[in-house]
Amino acid sequence: MLDEPILRIEGLSAQFDTPEGAVKAVKDVSLSLRRGTTLALTGESGAGKTSVGLAILNLLPYPGRITAGRVYLNETDILTLSPEKVRQLRGRDIAMVFQDPATGLNPVLSVGAQVEEIITAHLPVSKREARDRSLEVLAQMGFPNPKEVARSYPFQLSGGMAQRVMIAIATALNPKVLIADEPTSALDVTVQAAILDDLRQLQQRFGTSILLISHDLGVVAQMADEMAVMYAGSVVEFGDTRTVFERPRHPYTWALLGSRPRWDQDQTRPLPAIRGAAPNLAQLPEECPYLPRCPKATNVCRTEPAPALTELEPGHSAACYNTILHGDGDAGFD
Ligand SMILES: Nc1ncnc2c1ncn2[C@@H]1O[C@H](COP(=O)(O)OP(=O)(O)OP(=O)(O)O)[C@@H](O)[C@H]1O
Ligand code: SF4
Ligand SMILES: [Mg+2]
Structure with a gap:
């Protein structure tokens, strides 16, 4: 029963129709949240994490809209429900x-x-x-x-x-499912720890399944059973948290993990930034969106369309033509 997903997102895409063009905030995202567990959604600012959370509840603000996909809570497709039915679901389920x-x-x-x-x-x-x-x-x-x-x-x-x-x-x-969007950002570490503890207790007492949205990898490591890394609106790596931390396979995940402050590092030092900037979601290229920043890019990355999320080992997937192996050279820092 534990393995059975309570929330299933299938092929979800969403965009904001702005004067500058369609900002493709969510691109073909498929994810499952298993009953009583915590799934983290992480990635840099603007990756589309909040948009996924809001789209699940059909709450994207104007000019946002869902362009494809389904969101099942148990067997109910939330996106086909009337606004009244969604309101009933919200808060209770x-x-x-x-x-x-x-x-x-x-x-x-x-x-x-x-x-x-x-x-x-x-x-x-x-x-x-x-x-x-x-x-x-x-x-x-x-x-x-x-x-x-x-x-x-x-x-x-x-x-x-x-x-x-x-x-x-x-x-x-x-509720059976809680979507918590950056529940501890902008809080000092003591308050952060207390709130994370409250969430854990809620989960233990009521079996709540949690979709935790956080750019903070320390929080993800502490809280999540599984994690999905988002880049430019897509999930680029998914797996159980320990596996992803120990054996990241996508160059972006690897760079993110490398830019994480470590407990044994001098905390006053600036973080190493991942080189380059996140892409403009209104003008996404056909090819891999990480290409301009990627130290592992090869010819195939320049000539083929963006790679699909592919399972590399049971329960661990990445969207990359040249998935890295632990300990590979340059992680892409300045
Ligand atoms: N109301 C809006 N109108 C236009 N574009 C928007 C709107 N809300 C979000 N976006 C765009 O959608 C993309 C994804 O934003 P989103 O807020 O989902 O990212 P995020 O991963 O939650 O970022 P953060 O870590 O900063 O919260 C961004 O390019 C953002 O600029
Ligand atoms: S597909 Fe190519 S450019 Fe994209 S992340 Fe993988 S190696 Fe880098
Ligand atoms: Mg957000």
């Missing part, structure tokens, strides 16, 4: 903690009212029951003084508290 706190919290409602709102929208409970349940949910998110927090307004919360409140709202109904 699948919930998202948004990267942008402005999307996640209403500035003019107290925290308690916001948690109660999601409860009363889905459950036939009295006002009092909703209030009790909301205090329970806040306590569950590690607030020792839930009544006080419930009375406060978003502007009165620290970054860490606001993030916890957003997680409390998203998990108030114990």
Whole structure:
């Protein structure tokens, strides 16, 4: 049962129709989140991680739209549901903690009212029951003084508290799937560790399946059972987290892992940057999008269309014509 996916994304593509052209933020992404596990989506800024998360819930903001693909929650194809049905699903079966706190919290409602709102929208409970349940949910998110927090307004919360409140709202109904978009970025390490711990506890208690979106490989390493690396809207490597960390096969993953700050390094040193810049998603080339930055490129990369994600060993895939082997020369740093 554990191996059975609860969420399946098949051939998902999405774009933003801008005056500069179609920004292809998600390109033919297929992924499965296994029941009770954590799948991380990682990659540089602009890789399309948030767009995947929003597309799953059909929440891409204008001028974004889904151009292809299916998203199954168990057997239900979310993308074919009416907006009303998606609203019913959201919060109860699948919930998202948004990267942008402005999307996640209403500035003019107290925290308690916001948690109660999601409860009363889905459950036939009295006002009092909703209030009790909301205090329970806040306590569950590690607030020792839930009544006080419930009375406060978003502007009165620290970054860490606001993030916890957003997680409390998203998990108030114990959804089966939680999409957590950068749940700890911009927080100091102590608060980050506490929030990751809360997420782990939620998972252990309720068997929540988590799609964790994070550009932070330290967070990915700590939290994820499996990981997908995105580049220019596509998944370029997928595998169980340990395997990908130990044996990255795509040159981009390798470069990302090399640019990660290590615990034994002087943390004040600047990170080595991956050479070159991420491509313009409105003008993606036919060939491999990593080509201009890739130290492993050969002729085939210049003449053939972008490589497809291909399984290299059971459960480990990469989209590259020249998958590297551990310990290969230049990883592509300046
Ligand atoms: N509302 C929008 N209008 C136009 N383009 C957008 C919009 N939102 C996102 N994009 C573009 O879509 C692409 C993917 O963005 P997305 O936010 O999904 O990336 P991300 O991997 O989540 O990045 P980050 O790590 O910075 O959060 C980017 O090129 C971005 O500029
Ligand atoms: S296909 Fe070629 S250019 Fe693309 S990542 Fe692999 S080696 Fe580099
Ligand atoms: Mg994002």
